[in-house]
Amino acid sequence: MDAIFIPQLTKAPERTEEIQVKEFLPGLETLTPVRGVIRVQHQGNYLEVSSQAEAIITCTCSRCLQQYNHRLVLNTKEIIWLDENANQVEDLPLEREVAVEDLVETLSPDGYFHPSEWLYEQLCLELPRRQLCDLSCPGILSSEASRQEQQPEKAIDSRWASLEALKKQFPSS
Numbered sequence: 001m002d003a004i005f006i007p008q009l010t011k012a013p014e015r016t017e018e019i020q021v022k023e024f025l026p027g028l029e030t031l032t033p034v035r036g037v038i039r040v041q042h043q044g045n046y047l048e049v050s051s052q053a054e055a056i057i058t059c060t061c062s063r064c065l066q067q068y069n070h071r072l073v074l075n076t077k078e079i080i081w082l083d084e085n086a087n088q089v090e091d092l093p094l095e096r097e098v099a100v101e102d103l104v105e106t107l108s109p110d111g112y113f114h115p116s117e118w119l120y121e122q123l124c125l126e127l128p129r130r131q132l133c134d135l136s137c138p139g140i141l142s143s144e145a146s147r148q149e150q151q152p153e154k155a156i157d158s159r160w161a162s163l164e165a166l167k168k169q170f171p172s173s
Contacts (some may be wrong), residue, residue: 050077061133
């Protein structure tokens with residue numbers, strides 16, 4: 001996807017550009033190309049960017065470590081403010097307090113909007129935080145665990161055997 005020169009967007013019909021997407025995004029490992037549409041509309045002092053897209057990714061279950069496929073579905077809209085000072089590098093301290101109203105995306109009105117980078121970021125936000133192949137996934141079942149289920153009294157971790165022997169020397173209360 002080519003970058004959009006923001007001043008050129010004001011000359012587009014209805015100040016809008018629509019991009020059909022059907023490609024693999026660099027840095028995002030998907031089984032299928034990302035398919036969908038990105039709509040960028042110039043609203044004077046901000047860009048209104050929306051997208052409907054989807055792709056299939058391979059995840060690893062956090063419980064059983066098996067791989068499974070997951071469909072990423074994106075349906076989002078974002079406002080990106082146009083600010084003359086957006087690309088200026090400030091000599092800021094490493095740590096500083098930021099007000100909530102300062103947590104906005106800004107671009108220079110004479111700069112470029114990169115739809116592939118924006119789409120990549122939005123899809124990354126849609127990645128599942130909790131990756132489970134199934135809600136009732138039991139997790140990793142080892143042969144030791146299955147033996148403990150069959151003989152719960154006799155299954156003792158060998159590292160605790162000497163402690164168990166010492167415990168038997170004292171009367172139980």
